Amino acid sequence: MKNASLPKSFRRPGILVAISLSATLLVACSGADAGTGNGPRVVASFYPLEYVAERVAGDHADVVNLTSPGVEPHDLELSVAQTAEIADADVAFYQDGFQPAVDEAMEQTGPSHVVDATQVVTLEPVAAHEGETEEEHADHEDEHEGEGGDPHFWLDPTRLAEVAAAFERTLADAEPEHASAYAKNVRVLKSDLATLDSSYRDGLSNCDIDTVVVSHDAFGYLSKYGLDFVAINGLTPDAEPSPAHIAELQDLVGSEDITTVFSETLASPELAETLADDLGIGTGVLDPIEGLSETTAEEDYLSLMRANLAALQEANHCS
Numbered sequence: 001m002k003n004a005s006l007p008k009s010f011r012r013p014g015i016l017v018a019i020s021l022s023a024t025l026l027v028a029c030s031g032a033d034a035g036t037g038n039g040p041r042v043v044a045s046f047y048p049l050e051y052v053a054e055r056v057a058g059d060h061a062d063v064v065n066l067t068s069p070g071v072e073p074h075d076l077e078l079s080v081a082q083t084a085e086i087a088d089a090d091v092a093f094y095q096d097g098f099q100p101a102v103d104e105a106m107e108q109t110g111p112s113h114v115v116d117a118t119q120v121v122t123l124e125p126v127a128a129h130e131g132e133t134e135e136e137h138a139d140h141e142d143e144h145e146g147e148g149g150d151p152h153f154w155l156d157p158t159r160l161a162e163v164a165a166a167f168e169r170t171l172a173d174a175e176p177e178h179a180s181a182y183a184k185n186v187r188v189l190k191s192d193l194a195t196l197d198s199s200y201r202d203g204l205s206n207c208d209i210d211t212v213v214v215s216h217d218a219f220g221y222l223s224k225y226g227l228d229f230v231a232i233n234g235l236t237p238d239a240e241p242s243p244a245h246i247a248e249l250q251d252l253v254g255s256e257d258i259t260t261v262f263s264e265t266l267a268s269p270e271l272a273e274t275l276a277d278d279l280g281i282g283t284g285v286l287d288p289i290e291g292l293s294e295t296t297a298e299e300d301y302l303s304l305m306r307a308n309l310a311a312l313q314e315a316n317h318c319s
Helices: 013-021 023-029 047-060 080-088 100-109 134-143 157-174 176-203 220-225 243-256 270-279 301-315
Strands: 041-044 062-065 091-094 113-116 211-214 228-231 260-263 282-285
Touching: 041 047, 041 080, 047 062, 047 091, 047 157, 047 176, 047 301, 080 100, 091 100, 091 157, 113 157, 157 176, 176 220, 176 301, 211 243, 211 270, 220 228, 243 270, 260 270, 260 301, 270 282, 282 301
Parallel strands: 041 062, 041 091, 091 113, 211 228, 211 260, 260 282
Antiparallel strands: none
């Protein structure tokens, strides 16, 4: 990382001096949780990483999420206060290529202790879509080249467990005093994630329908459980599908006896609802768990993943 060997006070001095003079006011005005001031300060760039950080840190660190509830993490723009959060953090936890504003801030003012999820797990390639030509798929891959593949790795509990283990090691290195507590917490989290993985394997092992139509291409990591996810849109939720692609989906729904078109929580349900209405089938909701919303504010990663499993079992007639 650039400038990682320099003291923070020497990096972009004009900006950082201004930040430090008004840090209290700026943090109060930011969208992030300002924390309690106890223990090391951890900045997580969006919800799944915040969830891991809070589970591992327990009461021994303050965790700040840069992406406020209800905000689509791809669209995050950092305020000066949030840039200050990154500069002042003891540990930063992010995913390179997923949020360009965070990438830039990390490059300029990131702390010495950093966990980049893309350095821990291998991202799956961007999947080709129904009705997509080779040229269209190449353009689609180019559009997301900076992400290094499908970014939604956290929908695979085993990959999220790997990232949790890397975060625990980095947090313990930054703050050794509570290393034993962090190690205990990550063991409990990894056990919960292993149980979740088993629930998906068992719960989706015997389904009458093995194809799922979703609003955008966020659920590819769940295909490890034997289902085929076909998206109305690609990795960008608000893209406009071609008429040819819609026709392909209509044929697919009829031939596979698909019962449900799924929308999601942080994107418009309009396309999914229109397609379902045209075909006379039902709609449902799958949560990509990129962030919490007003309706899911009391939920967490585990409960949302279990809700997704229940929705898939119902729609695909799994027993």
